[in-house]
Amino acid sequence: MRILLVGAGGVGDAIAKIAARRDFYELLVVSDYDESRAERTVDWIRARHGDEVAARFATAQIDASDPEVVASVAREHQATHVMNAVEPKFVPAIFAGALAAGADYLDMAMSLSEPHPTDPYEKTGVKLGDDQFAQTTDWDVAGRLALVGMGVEPGLSDVFARFAADHLFSDIDELGVRDGANLVVTDDDGNEIFAPSFSIWTTIEECLNPPVIWEEDAGWYTTAPFSEPEVFEFPEGIGPVECVNVEHEEVLLMPRWVDAKRVTFKYGLGAEFINVLQVLHLLGLDSTSPVRVRSDDGPAHVAPRDVVAAALPDPATIGPRMTGKTCAGLWVTGTGTDGGPRSTYLYHVTDNEYTMREYESQCVVWQTALNPVIALELLATGVWAGRGVLGPEAFDAAPFLELMARPVTDGGYGQAWRIEDRAA
Amino acid sequence: MRILLVGAGGVGDAIAKIAARRDFYELLVVSDYDESRAERTVDWIRARHGDEVAARFATAQIDASDPEVVASVAREHQATHVMNAVEPKFVPAIFAGALAAGADYLDMAMSLSEPHPTDPYEKTGVKLGDDQFAQTTDWDVAGRLALVGMGVEPGLSDVFARFAADHLFSDIDELGVRDGANLVVTDDDGNEIFAPSFSIWTTIEECLNPPVIWEEDAGWYTTAPFSEPEVFEFPEGIGPVECVNVEHEEVLLMPRWVDAKRVTFKYGLGAEFINVLQVLHLLGLDSTSPVRVRSDDGPAHVAPRDVVAAALPDPATIGPRMTGKTCAGLWVTGTGTDGGPRSTYLYHVTDNEYTMREYESQCVVWQTALNPVIALELLATGVWAGRGVLGPEAFDAAPFLELMARPVTDGGYGQAWRIEDRAA
Structure with missing residues (x-):
C-alpha cells in the first residue's frame, strides 16, 4: 500500500503520527498546500521514531482544489490509496483526482449539503454525500473503492x-x-x-x-x-x-x-x-x-x-x-x-x-485520525475489501473493533472501546 | 439666549426639532463635524415650520475634540449656552471650550469613568463626572453654570x-x-x-x-x-x-x-x-x-x-x-x-x-432630547439659575415638571409624567 495523505493540518498530522507506529504500508506521502506543514509532521516522526521509520514517509506540495493536481501527485508517487484529510469543501476535487489516478479513496467527511430552497427545516435539499453516491457506478466500473465517512463520527x-x-x-x-x-x-x-x-x-x-x-x-x-x-x-x-x-x-x-x-x-x-x-x-x-x-x-x-x-x-x-x-x-x-x-x-x-x-x-483531532489508520490497515491486509462508494457499515465491524482494542504488545492499537447496557 | 448645539446626530437633531416649537431663545446654531448633517436638521425645520422659524437657526462646522475650536465657534455666534449632544468622550473638550468662551454649558452624559486598577468590581476608580466636578471652582469663580447630566437618564x-x-x-x-x-x-x-x-x-x-x-x-x-x-x-x-x-x-x-x-x-x-x-x-x-x-x-x-x-x-x-x-x-x-x-x-x-x-x-432618542430643551427654557426665563457645576437635582423640580406637563395650548410641552404609588 502506498498512501497519499492530502492535508497536514491537525487531523492529517495525527494520521501520519499514528501510522508511524504501524508497518502495513510501503510509503506515506504527507502533502499540503503549504509543504512546510507536511515537513513539520515528518520531522516530528523522525525525531520521535528515528530515520528508519521516517524513510517510509515523503512530503509533497498539493493543491487540493484541483483534481488534475491531485491525480498528478498520486500518479507521481504511485499511490494506491488517497486519504483525504482537508476541509469537506475539497471533497469533490480529491474524490475525482483519486479515481482519475486509479487509486482507492478514503475521507472523514462527505460532500457538502445544500438546504431545500423553500422548505429547509422540513425537507432535505442536496444531502451530505449525495454528490459522491451519485458517482458510485463510476467507481464500481473502475473496480476502485471509495470508503467515505471513515473518521470517528462518521466512521x-x-x-x-x-x-x-x-x-x-x-x-x-x-x-x-x-x-x-x-x-x-x-x-x-x-x-x-x-x-x-x-x-x-x-x-x-x-x-x-x-x-x-x-x-x-x-x-x-x-x-x-x-x-x-x-x-x-x-x-x-x-x-x-x-x-x-x-x-x-x-x-x-x-x-x-x-x-x-x-x-x-x-x-x-x-x-x-x-x-x-x-x-x-x-x-x-x-x-x-x-x-x-x-x-x-x-x-x-x-x-x-x-x-x-x-x-x-x-x-x-x-x-x-x-x-x-x-x-x-x-x-x-x-x-x-x-x-x-x-x-x-x-x-x-x-x-x-x-x-x-x-x-x-x-x-x-487525534480520535478522528485513529480510525482511518485502522481502516487502511484492514484494507492493506485484505481483511476489508470492496468496490464502489461504500460507508464503514458496509464492512464487517468485528475485525475492526478487535484490531482497535487488541493490546499494542499483541500488534493491536490498544484502544479500548466499550459496550454499556442501560435500562431498556 | 443664544445656543450653540454641538452635534446633529439623533439626539442633537431632536433637540433642534423640539426647540423649533418654542420661542425662548434668539438663536440656535446647529453644529457638527459634518456640517451637512446640521443642514439636514435645519432643512427639516424649514420644511415643517416655515422660513420664520428657520430664521432663528444657523449651522456651523465644528471639531468637538478641540476646546479651542469649540470656544471659537461659540464666540463667533456670541453663544450664551453651549449644549453638548455628542458622545461622552468629547465632554472634556466641549466643557473646557464653553468655559473659555464665557458661555454656560449643558450635557446629557458626564465625563467617563476608569475602573479601579486592581479591584474593579468592589472599588471605584475615576468615577463618571469626576473630571467635571473637579473643576467646579473654576466655573464658580467665572460666574458660569455647567448643568451636567440633563437628558432623560440622567436628567x-x-x-x-x-x-x-x-x-x-x-x-x-x-x-x-x-x-x-x-x-x-x-x-x-x-x-x-x-x-x-x-x-x-x-x-x-x-x-x-x-x-x-x-x-x-x-x-x-x-x-x-x-x-x-x-x-x-x-x-x-x-x-x-x-x-x-x-x-x-x-x-x-x-x-x-x-x-x-x-x-x-x-x-x-x-x-x-x-x-x-x-x-x-x-x-x-x-x-x-x-x-x-x-x-x-x-x-x-x-x-x-x-x-x-x-x-x-x-x-x-x-x-x-x-x-x-x-x-x-x-x-x-x-x-x-x-x-x-x-x-x-x-x-x-x-x-x-x-x-x-x-x-x-x-x-x-427623542425622550433624551426633550429634557434639556425644557431646562434651557427655565434658564432662559430665569426660573432656574445657578453657578458652578450642578446636577439637575440642584434646581427646584416643581416648575420643570409643571412646564413639561402643561398642555401645549397653554404654552407647555404637553408631556404628561406620572406618580404611581405601589404597595409599600
Whole structure:
C-alpha cells in the first residue's frame, strides 16, 4: 500500500503520527498546500521514531482544489490509496483526482449539503454525500473503492452500528449517535476560558444547517437547528451533557446498510455552546457576507464569521492548555438477540492527557485520525475489501473493533472501546 | 439666549426639532463635524415650520475634540449656552471650550469613568463626572453654570429625585432609577429582528463597566456587571422586564443634593439582551483591540466590537420599523410625608408612534432630547439659575415638571409624567 495523505493540518498530522507506529504500508506521502506543514509532521516522526521509520514517509506540495493536481501527485508517487484529510469543501476535487489516478479513496467527511430552497427545516435539499453516491457506478466500473465517512463520527460510529446489528440486536428501533466531552481550556492564570476544540467556523456551519433525521416510513427529513434537546449521560466521568440534533453524515450512511426504524445524530454541545451559536446567529455574526467596518488602514470588508474565528484561540494551539476527555459513541435501542428489550451505548473515550503526551495532538483531532489508520490497515491486509462508494457499515465491524482494542504488545492499537447496557 | 448645539446626530437633531416649537431663545446654531448633517436638521425645520422659524437657526462646522475650536465657534455666534449632544468622550473638550468662551454649558452624559486598577468590581476608580466636578471652582469663580447630566437618564430621573424629596417623602430609603421598554423592531416581512434602539458600541461600554452603587454608610462602591437582577413591573402596558445594575450618572449625581440611604440605577435590558452582552464578552467580541482577519483586500485589522456594530442595523434608521414605548422613571421608597411607608414610581413614557409622526425621531432618542430643551427654557426665563457645576437635582423640580406637563395650548410641552404609588 502506498498512501497519499492530502492535508497536514491537525487531523492529517495525527494520521501520519499514528501510522508511524504501524508497518502495513510501503510509503506515506504527507502533502499540503503549504509543504512546510507536511515537513513539520515528518520531522516530528523522525525525531520521535528515528530515520528508519521516517524513510517510509515523503512530503509533497498539493493543491487540493484541483483534481488534475491531485491525480498528478498520486500518479507521481504511485499511490494506491488517497486519504483525504482537508476541509469537506475539497471533497469533490480529491474524490475525482483519486479515481482519475486509479487509486482507492478514503475521507472523514462527505460532500457538502445544500438546504431545500423553500422548505429547509422540513425537507432535505442536496444531502451530505449525495454528490459522491451519485458517482458510485463510476467507481464500481473502475473496480476502485471509495470508503467515505471513515473518521470517528462518521466512521467509528458507523462501525458500531454494523456491530450492533450483527451481534447485539435482532431488531433496531433507533441508531442514535451521541457525542460529548468534558474538555476545559484554561488561560495562563489557570482560569477557564471559552475555546472550542474544533473550528468555530465549521461548527457554525454544521450546527446552523438544518439537522437531518431518517425514519423507516418518512425517509430523510430535516428539522430546525438545535431541535429535540436531550440530556445524555456520558460515561467515564464525563457525565450529563445537553445534546441536540445536528446535520451529520451517519444519518445518511447507516440506513443504506443497517436496518433500523430511526437514525439520528445528536451533538453534546452543552447549553452554553448552543446559546453562543444562537446569539451569533441572532446578531448576524454567523454570516459569511462581508460587512463594511473601519480598520487601522481605512474601511475594510470582512465576514463577521471570520472575525468570530479570529477573536477566539486557534483550536490547533489549545491542546497543552486543555484537560478532559471526549467520547464518541452510538446509542442503540431495540430488541436484543435474546428477544428482550435492549438499550446499549457503544463508545470510545479519548483523554487529552494521553494524546498530548504520546502524539502532541489534541484529543478531538487525534480520535478522528485513529480510525482511518485502522481502516487502511484492514484494507492493506485484505481483511476489508470492496468496490464502489461504500460507508464503514458496509464492512464487517468485528475485525475492526478487535484490531482497535487488541493490546499494542499483541500488534493491536490498544484502544479500548466499550459496550454499556442501560435500562431498556 | 443664544445656543450653540454641538452635534446633529439623533439626539442633537431632536433637540433642534423640539426647540423649533418654542420661542425662548434668539438663536440656535446647529453644529457638527459634518456640517451637512446640521443642514439636514435645519432643512427639516424649514420644511415643517416655515422660513420664520428657520430664521432663528444657523449651522456651523465644528471639531468637538478641540476646546479651542469649540470656544471659537461659540464666540463667533456670541453663544450664551453651549449644549453638548455628542458622545461622552468629547465632554472634556466641549466643557473646557464653553468655559473659555464665557458661555454656560449643558450635557446629557458626564465625563467617563476608569475602573479601579486592581479591584474593579468592589472599588471605584475615576468615577463618571469626576473630571467635571473637579473643576467646579473654576466655573464658580467665572460666574458660569455647567448643568451636567440633563437628558432623560440622567436628567429627568434626577428632577424626579428632587421632587420626591421636596414633596412626597420625609425620609428616603432608596432612589432607584428603573428604565424599561417594550420596543420591537421588524424586518420588511414583519418578522421581529434583533436591533437595539441605541448604539450597541456604547451599550457594551456602559453595561460591561462595573456598575456603581451609593450607600449612606459605604459611599460609592462597585459590583460585577449585571449584578442584582430584578424583575420590575413597568407601567402603561410595558409590563415586567428584567433589570440589572448598570454604571450610570444618577448614582453619582443624586447623593450630592438629595438625602437617601441608597442610590441605584437598573437598566431593563431584558434577559435576552443581557445574554447577548454576556456572550459577546465571553467570546471577546466586546474588545476594541484589533484582530487580524482576512478581507476582500487582504489581511485587515479590525476591532471585534466595531464588527458587531456593523453587523447590526444602524439604530438611527430603525424608527420607522419600530413599535412600542419606552419608560424612564425613578422608584422611591421610604417614609411618606404622612409618616407612613411609601413606595412610589415617578415616570415618563414615550411612544415611538408619536415621536416618529411628530418629529421623525425614534422615541428613545427623542425622550433624551426633550429634557434639556425644557431646562434651557427655565434658564432662559430665569426660573432656574445657578453657578458652578450642578446636577439637575440642584434646581427646584416643581416648575420643570409643571412646564413639561402643561398642555401645549397653554404654552407647555404637553408631556404628561406620572406618580404611581405601589404597595409599600
